[in-house]
Amino acid sequence: MQITSRFTIAVHIITALDYFKDRDRVNSEFLAGSVGVNPVIVRTVIGKLREAGLVHTLKGSSGAELAKPLDQITFYDIYKAVDSVNEDEGLFHFHEQPNTECPVGRNIHKAMDGRLAAIQNAMEEEMKRITLADVVDDTKAAILGEEK
Amino acid sequence: MQITSRFTIAVHIITALDYFKDRDRVNSEFLAGSVGVNPVIVRTVIGKLREAGLVHTLKGSSGAELAKPLDQITFYDIYKAVDSVNEDEGLFHFHEQPNTECPVGRNIHKAMDGRLAAIQNAMEEEMKRITLADVVDDTKAAILGEEK
DNA sequence: GATAGTTGTAATATATCACGTTACAGCATT
DNA sequence: AATGCTGTAACGTGATATATTACAACTATC
Numbered sequence: 371m372q373i374t375s376r377f378t379i380a381v382h383i384i385t386a387l388d389y390f391k392d393r394d395r396v397n398s399e400f401l402a403g404s405v406g407v408n409p410v411i412v413r414t415v416i417g418k419l420r421e422a423g424l425v426h427t428l429k430g431s432s433g434a435e436l437a438k439p440l441d442q443i444t445f446y447d448i449y450k451a452v453d454s455v456n457e458d459e460g461l462f463h464f465h466e467q468p469n470t471e472c473p474v475g476r477n478i479h480k481a482m483d484g485r486l487a488a489i490q491n492a493m494e495e496e497m498k499r500i501t502l503a504d505v506v507d508d509t510k511a512a513i514l515g516e517e518k
Numbered sequence: 519m520q521i522t523s524r525f526t527i528a529v530h531i532i533t534a535l536d537y538f539k540d541r542d543r544v545n546s547e548f549l550a551g552s553v554g555v556n557p558v559i560v561r562t563v564i565g566k567l568r569e570a571g572l573v574h575t576l577k578g579s580s581g582a583e584l585a586k587p588l589d590q591i592t593f594y595d596i597y598k599a600v601d602s603v604n605e606d607e608g609l610f611h612f613h614e615q616p617n618t619e620c621p622v623g624r625n626i627h628k629a630m631d632g633r634l635a636a637i638q639n640a641m642e643e644e645m646k647r648i649t650l651a652d653v654v655d656d657t658k659a660a661i662l663g664e665e666k
Numbered sequence: 667g668a669t670a671g672t673t674g675t676a677a678t679a680t681a682t683c684a685c686g687t688t689a690c691a692g693c694a695t696t
Numbered sequence: 697a698a699t700g701c702t703g704t705a706a707c708g709t710g711a712t713a714t715a716t717t718a719c720a721a722c723t724a725t726c
Binding site for chain 1: 683
Binding site: 473489497508512 | 520521522523525526529530533538555593611612617621622625626628629630636638640641643644645648
């Protein structure tokens with residue numbers, strides 16, 4: 371399994387919104403051209419970012435504006451915004467019908483739950499350490515590095 | 519998205535193999551009854567564990583024997599054994615066609631790759647800290663705790 | 667050594683989900 | 697008023713996870 375590409379698409383979009391912020395007509399079609407997906411995908415991802423309070427948009431009007439400075443938007447914020455993992459059930463899909471008439475089946479869930487949560491937490495804590503400023507800075511540096 | 523239930527099924531199976539090790543007829547049907555899935559699923563999961571060198575089995579003969587002590591089998595070992603995440607592409611599904619004619623599209627991948635790997639690594643390191651002995655101990659303790 | 671039990675694995679079915687695509691109402695811009 | 701854009705619904709499609717049937721090859725037991 372893999373975490374949905376909506377996550378990397380969202381990071382790509384925010385990076386592009388910053389990079390092209392002084393250019394006009396940064397609409398969903400333009401962004402879709404950069405990301406390489408359908409414009410509807412871009413609009414739905416931006417919709418999720420808006421719901422999460424990360425960007426502001428105006429219906430009928432091009433583009434989107436970041437709601438916070440880049441260094442205050444973390445990978446974790448985006449990961450939550452685009453529903454990367456099931457909110458209710460968590461990162462791990464537990465088999466759904468362990469047999470309650472078996473002592474192991476009856477107790478394995480509670481023996482594992484805390485540890486599965488710890489693993490997911492370790493991942494999420496690492497995501498909180500990474501900001502969009504990090505990615506934008508590195509992207510810009512890579513672009514400058516191309517010119518030789 | 520979620521990590522396949524084959525992971526928790528594998529942990530359940532190993533726990534049951536230990537718990538019921540002195541009982542005969544611990545075949546795939548018995549295990550399937552405890553886990554709550556089809557016996558063929560049990561046999562394929564055990565097959566993955568065998569390929570990874572975690573258990574020994576004998577074709578035509580019931581059950582499986584652990585190849586290592588429980589405290590030397592980590593969640594990470596099982597996670598790798600059952601192919602929980604795509605080996606080649608990693609935990610994150612990167613959108614596949616960023617536009618190479620766009621400076622952002624051309625550079626976003628390398629600006630993100632190292633950070634995505636760090637997140638996956640944080641998760642995997644946490645998995646290496648948890649052993650099957652931990653889960654088996656807690657499961658047995660929970661079973662004993664029931665008796666009152 | 668014949669019989670019954672079991673594994674390993676292929677083949678097929680089904681459900682779910684990610685992503686693509688079309689369509690269009692409603693709002694903004696000119 | 698005309699044009700462009702967003703937000704969102706609806707539907708299509710391919711990939712994947714899990715279930716299920718079937719059976720050859722092997723083991724255990726009598």
